[in-house]
Each structure stands twice: as structure tokens, then as C-alpha cells.
Amino acid sequence: MAVFRDDGRHRVAVLVRHGVLPMELGLVHQLFGTATAPDGSPLYEVVTCSTTPGPVRTDADFAVTVPHGPEALGEADTVIVPASHEEDEKLRPGALPEPLAEALARVRPSARVASVCTGAFVLAAAGLLDGCPATTHWMSCDLFARTFPDVAVDAAVLYTDAGRVLTSAGEAAGIDLVLHMIRGDHGAAVATAVARRTVVPPHREGGQAQYIPRPLPEPGVTSTSRARAWALENxxxxxxxxxLASREAMSVRTFTRRFREEVGTSPGRWLTRRRVDLARRLLEETDLTVDQIAERAGFGTGASLRRHLQDALGVAPTAYRATFRGQSGP
Structure with a gap:
């Protein structure tokens, strides 16, 4: 859970470097910037900083003017490091450029730190990911794993959350990561409202494994989309x-293989995640008892719901409801 200031806001500092990807910079401002409390007041303050204030090259044909220097990192509750195609894959363990190392040294121990795309190379080179799960763009995962053997890299997921340190895969996966952070800070309803305004799904199915090039399916091979849609209604x-397999007229073995190819995870794990999502919404938005929510979400018993929510979020249903009930925005 993120720490918030007396005024209820949370300061996010985006550390940009030459070669920054404009989309990654923009998505942080767009998503955090549109998260609001029920009275319409902003929940986050987002500032952009660099090791030296002034013009910063992007990977497009324009630069951005960055108003803040590294001192902004010392005042941040969350630090986001987008990718730089000019720098990231050149980084090695413990070998950050001196200005970048000095800037990151300003980050408070209590601050949350996250990367987008190959920005994970910066966190790894700084030693922040040692022993932690992490991801980066699938095209860079092999190099990342060889360069940082102390990091548990996962090439299949859209993002990782190790508590204080988080990472995301390619550019658009930064959207998934920021929505995940907003969801953890303020609940599913606020994150869903931000996603709706941005016209993106509040929770994208599967991981980045589904985006790695592979041979096209044979003509006439069906997908698992109808089974997934039916499952969400049931x-x-x-x-x-x-x-599930019968909805697509497939054998269980074929369905499981096709499901993993399309979604990036197993049918069982996917179902559990969707049930946890439904339970969270019901805890936030209804007065149903834990046992009633467990039944509606398909967990069967309150004990089963408690176990799965604890595994997924680290909290009990009553604690989750006490934290998020009444915080949801429109």
C-alpha cells in the first residue's frame, strides 16, 4: 500500500533520460493524473525530472523540456523510470553513470520504485532488483537475464510487483502496471474509472507471451474467446x-494449449484472478457478507475466499473492505 500525504495526495516523480519514449512518459501522467477522489480532487501529483533540468531528447523527432532536477526524487512517494533506447541495454550491474547513480541515491527508502519497458535495466544496475521477480520487453529479456543473473526475470508477464519495486514489460504494459498501482492504492472502482476514461481495459488478459511472434494458427482453428466470455458470466x-473446453468443442488438452497460447496463463489461474477481481468489486460496492461474496465469486466458502484474497493481495476480505469502502470514485 502506498503512503499518502496529509492532503491525501501521493507524489509521483518520472525520471526521464535522453532517448525516452514519449508514450511511456505520457501514460504515467495520463493515468495517475486522472485518478480522482469521490469529490473530484486529484489523488496524485505527477512531476517530471531528469539528472539535469532542460531539454531531453526523445526517440521521436522532438525533445521535451523537463522542469525539475534530481531533487524531485527526494520528495517523491513513487518514482517511475521509463525506458531509454540510448542507454538501457548498455547498463551493467553496479555501473550506472554517475549522474544517474547520484539521482537515484536521493530516492527515499520508503518510496515505491517502478520501471516501464527496458527501464528495468536501470533498477537492476542499481541493485534494486536483486533477488526480486522482474520483467522487461520480451525482446530484451534474454540480454537482461544474462546481464543481471541475480534478478528473477519473467519474460511471460505484463508486470511484476515485489512490494516496493515493480517492473513492466513493453511500452503499453506500463498502462497495466500503473492501473495495478492505482488499484492497489485506491481499489478497483477508481482504477476502472481511470481505465474507462482512457479507453483501455482495466485488466488486460494474460501476459506478454501472447505478443511474441509465433507461427500463425492453422486455418479453421478456433480461439477460446467464447469460453472466456461464458466463464465471466458464470x-x-x-x-x-x-x-470450458466444451464451449469451444475442443478436447481438454487442446483447449488448455490454445488458452495458454492466447492468454499467456493457464485456465485455472485465469479463473482464480477473475474471481478475485469480482470479489474485490463486491467488497467495495456492496454490503454482502464474506460468505455471500464467496458464493457469487465462485469460491464456495468464506474460508476459500479468505485464502485466495490473502494469496493475491496479502489482506483479509474484512481488511480490504475497511480500506477501500467509500474511497471509490465515479
Whole structure:
């Protein structure tokens, strides 16, 4: 859970470097900047900084003027490091350029730190990812793993959350990561409102494994989309793999393989995540008891819901409801 100031706002500092990708810079401002409390007041303050204030090259044909220097990092509650195609893949363990190392040294120990795309190379070179799960763009994962063997790189996921340190895959996965942080800070309803305004899904299915080039499926091979849509309408039921496979007229083995190819995870893990998402919404938006929510979300018993919510979020249902009930925006 992020720390918030007396005025209820949370300061986010975006550390940009020459070669920054404009989309990655913009998405942080867009998503955090549109998260509001029920009274319409902003929940985050976002500032952009660099090791030296002034013009910073992007990977496009324009530069951005950065108003703040590295001192902004010392005042931040969350620090975001977007990618730089000019620098990232040249970085090595413990070998950050001196201005960048000095800037990151200003980050407070209590601050949350996150990267977008190959910005993970910066966090790894600074030693922030040692022993932690992490990801980066799938095209850079092999180099990342060889360069930083002490980091548990996962090339299949859209983002990772190790508590204080978070990473995301390619550019658009930064959207998934920021929505994840907003969801953790303020609940599903606020994150969903931000996603709706930005016209993106509040939770994207699967991981980046589905975007790695692979041979096209044979003509006539069906997808698993109808089964997924049907499952979302029937989460309260005790769904089995056979139930899902039958919706696509596939064998269980074929369905499981096709599902993993399309979504990037197993049907069982996908179902659990969707049920946790539904339980979170019901805890935030209704007065249903834990047992009633467990039944509606397909967990069967309150004990099962408690176990899965603890595994996914690290909190009990009553604690989650106490934290987020009444915080949701429109």
C-alpha cells in the first residue's frame, strides 16, 4: 500500500533520460493524473525530472523540456523510470553513470520504485532488483537475464510487483502496471474509472507471451474467446476445464494449449484472478457478507475466499473492505 500525504495526495516523480519514449512518459501522467477522489480532487501529483533540468531528447523527432532536477526524487512517494533506447541495454550491474547513480541515491527508502519497458535495466544496475521477480520487453529479456543473473526475470508477464519495486514489460504494459498501482492504492472502482476514461481495459488478459511472434494458427482453428466470455458470466458456478473446453468443442488438452497460447496463463489461474477481481468489486460496492461474496465469486466458502484474497493481495476480505469502502470514485 502506498503512503499518502496529509492532503491525501501521493507524489509521483518520472525520471526521464535522453532517448525516452514519449508514450511511456505520457501514460504515467495520463493515468495517475486522472485518478480522482469521490469529490473530484486529484489523488496524485505527477512531476517530471531528469539528472539535469532542460531539454531531453526523445526517440521521436522532438525533445521535451523537463522542469525539475534530481531533487524531485527526494520528495517523491513513487518514482517511475521509463525506458531509454540510448542507454538501457548498455547498463551493467553496479555501473550506472554517475549522474544517474547520484539521482537515484536521493530516492527515499520508503518510496515505491517502478520501471516501464527496458527501464528495468536501470533498477537492476542499481541493485534494486536483486533477488526480486522482474520483467522487461520480451525482446530484451534474454540480454537482461544474462546481464543481471541475480534478478528473477519473467519474460511471460505484463508486470511484476515485489512490494516496493515493480517492473513492466513493453511500452503499453506500463498502462497495466500503473492501473495495478492505482488499484492497489485506491481499489478497483477508481482504477476502472481511470481505465474507462482512457479507453483501455482495466485488466488486460494474460501476459506478454501472447505478443511474441509465433507461427500463425492453422486455418479453421478456433480461439477460446467464447469460453472466456461464458466463464465471466458464470463465475458463481464450479467451472471445470471440461466445461470450458466444451464451449469451444475442443478436447481438454487442446483447449488448455490454445488458452495458454492466447492468454499467456493457464485456465485455472485465469479463473482464480477473475474471481478475485469480482470479489474485490463486491467488497467495495456492496454490503454482502464474506460468505455471500464467496458464493457469487465462485469460491464456495468464506474460508476459500479468505485464502485466495490473502494469496493475491496479502489482506483479509474484512481488511480490504475497511480500506477501500467509500474511497471509490465515479
Amino acid at each position: 463465475l458463481h458456478r464450479p467451472l471445470t476445464l471440461r466445461d
